[in-house]
Amino acid sequence: MPMIDWDLAVKIFCFGLGSVFGSLAILIGAIYAFGSILKQIEKKSDEEA
Amino acid sequence: MLDMVLTTGFMHLTVGNLIMWFIAFFFIYLAITKHYEPLLLVPIGFGILMVNLPLTYLMEEGEGLLWRFYHYGLEWEIIPPLIFLGLGALTDFGPMIANPKTLILGAGAQFGVYVAFFGALLVGFKIPEACSIGIIGGADGPTTIYTTVHLAPHLLGATAVAAYSYMSLVPIIQPPIMRLLTTEKERKIKMRQLRRVSKREKILFPLVTVLVICLIVPASAPLMAMFMLGNLFNECGVVKRLSDAASNELMNIVTILLGISVGATMSAERFLKPQVIFVFVMGLVAFAFSTAAGILLAKFMNLFTKEKINPLIGSAGVSAVPMAARVSQVMGSKADPKNFLLMHAMGPNVAGVIGTVVAAGVFIALAG
Numbered sequence: 333m334p335m336i337d338w339d340l341a342v343k344i345f346c347f348g349l350g351s352v353f354g355s356l357a358i359l360i361g362a363i364y365a366f367g368s369i370l371k372q373i374e375k376k377s378d379e380e381a
Numbered sequence: 382m383l384d385m386v387l388t389t390g391f392m393h394l395t396v397g398n399l400i401m402w403f404i405a406f407f408f409i410y411l412a413i414t415k416h417y418e419p420l421l422l423v424p425i426g427f428g429i430l431m432v433n434l435p436l437t438y439l440m441e442e443g444e445g446l447l448w449r450f451y452h453y454g455l456e457w458e459i460i461p462p463l464i465f466l467g468l469g470a471l472t473d474f475g476p477m478i479a480n481p482k483t484l485i486l487g488a489g490a491q492f493g494v495y496v497a498f499f500g501a502l503l504v505g506f507k508i509p510e511a512c513s514i515g516i517i518g519g520a521d522g523p524t525t526i527y528t529t530v531h532l533a534p535h536l537l538g539a540t541a542v543a544a545y546s547y548m549s550l551v552p553i554i555q556p557p558i559m560r561l562l563t564t565e566k567e568r569k570i571k572m573r574q575l576r577r578v579s580k581r582e583k584i585l586f587p588l589v590t591v592l593v594i595c596l597i598v599p600a601s602a603p604l605m606a607m608f609m610l611g612n613l614f615n616e617c618g619v620v621k622r623l624s625d626a627a628s629n630e631l632m633n634i635v636t637i638l639l640g641i642s643v644g645a646t647m648s649a650e651r652f653l654k655p656q657v658i659f660v661f662v663m664g665l666v667a668f669a670f671s672t673a674a675g676i677l678l679a680k681f682m683n684l685f686t687k688e689k690i691n692p693l694i695g696s697a698g699v700s701a702v703p704m705a706a707r708v709s710q711v712m713g714s715k716a717d718p719k720n721f722l723l724m725h726a727m728g729p730n731v732a733g734v735i736g737t738v739v740a741a742g743v744f745i746a747l748a749g
Contacts, residue, residue, distance in 0.1 A: 336508070341499070344743065344747045345495050347743055347747065348491075348494075348747075351740075355597045355735075356485060356487060358597070359484060359594070360481040363478055366585050366589060367478070
């Protein structure tokens with residue numbers, strides 16, 4: 333049975349799960365942000381028309 | 382006469398070869414009669430048959446035909462990113478953009494990846510091998526293959542077949558877990574119809590995503606960038622030919638090469654080992670925990686959100702597009718025939734693909 337580097341294993345777990353949740357949370361923020369910007373642009377162009 | 386007989390394969394057949402032939406025929410049988418992932422199991426089964434023919438030297442390093450497919454296709458990391466290009470062209474991120482909070486469910490369903498990772502460590506696998514086994518829980522074949530080629534190429538046949546087998550068994554594996562973790566009342570929760578997503582939003586999404594994900598986890602760039610490029614081809618509307626090529630001809634060609642290459646790694650001496658059984662068991666554990674984590678996270682989110690989420694869509698966070706979303710729909714409509722969850726489940730379903738690629742990127746960066 334090989335010696336397990338538990339420090340690395342825990343680091344992979346913490347950084348891995350953190351990256352998955354972190355990146356998807358940032359993506360959620362980005363979707364809301366560009367969604368509202370696009371809405372404003374569309375509203376403006378509608379008003380101009 | 383004896384010399385001539387010795388040049389044939391018959392005299393060099395081993396029991397291991399015969400067992401692998403049986404496995405090859407079984408895969409081909411499953412594909413043809415049961416329709417279990419036929420696009421992959423037919424070439425994988427045939428690849429197994431080919432590599433277990435004595436004296437053909439098809440996997441001989443530098444010479445064999447199958448070795449060339451494997452080496453230039455998988456070891457050079459060409460095939461999985463091209464599959465992702467095609468998947469991107471076939472994916473509609475609309476439901477996810479319409480309800481972005483379902484992205485969290487795609488993240489939650491990666492939990493099983495880490496359960497299997499630790500499980501594999503505890504039964505004696507090394508860290509890179511445990512990463513390759515854990516990623517099966519993401520239920521994403523090309524990502525599993527990509528990760529395994531990087532970290533534990535000797536396990537490629539087992540992890541790839543486990544991933545694709547469990548993906549095709551989603552309608553059998555998930556429903557009991559879904560029933561166990563939800564009440565009848567929860568399964569009947571109706572979700573509001575999704576808003577219309579504009580073309581501009583759909584075009585911006587792959588551009589923003591590739592920036593966000595590849596900056597956070599650069600090791601995920603080969604898969605993520607190709608996934609989003611394929612999606613941009615599809616959504617921008619000005620390169621229909623490229624979108625069609627990526628999602629049809631190119632996808633079909635690389636699927637053939639992928640299947641044969643995976644099958645080619647399953648020679649008797651590489652595949653018939655006790656550790657392969659552990660790979661399959663841990664893969665199933667990963668899959669089950671991912672399903673459960675997605676459902677439980679949806680229930681947890683319901684404690685804080687005004688608009689309730691049907692927890693059945695949480696299980697769709699295990700990629701397996703679109704099969705997992707279909708299972709959510711079937712389970713939802715069984716509880717209430719007027720319940721339409723398919724489009725809601727597509728959100729976590731495609732988010733699961735992104736989540737799995739991020740998890741794989743971290744595995745490769747830290748354990749590679």
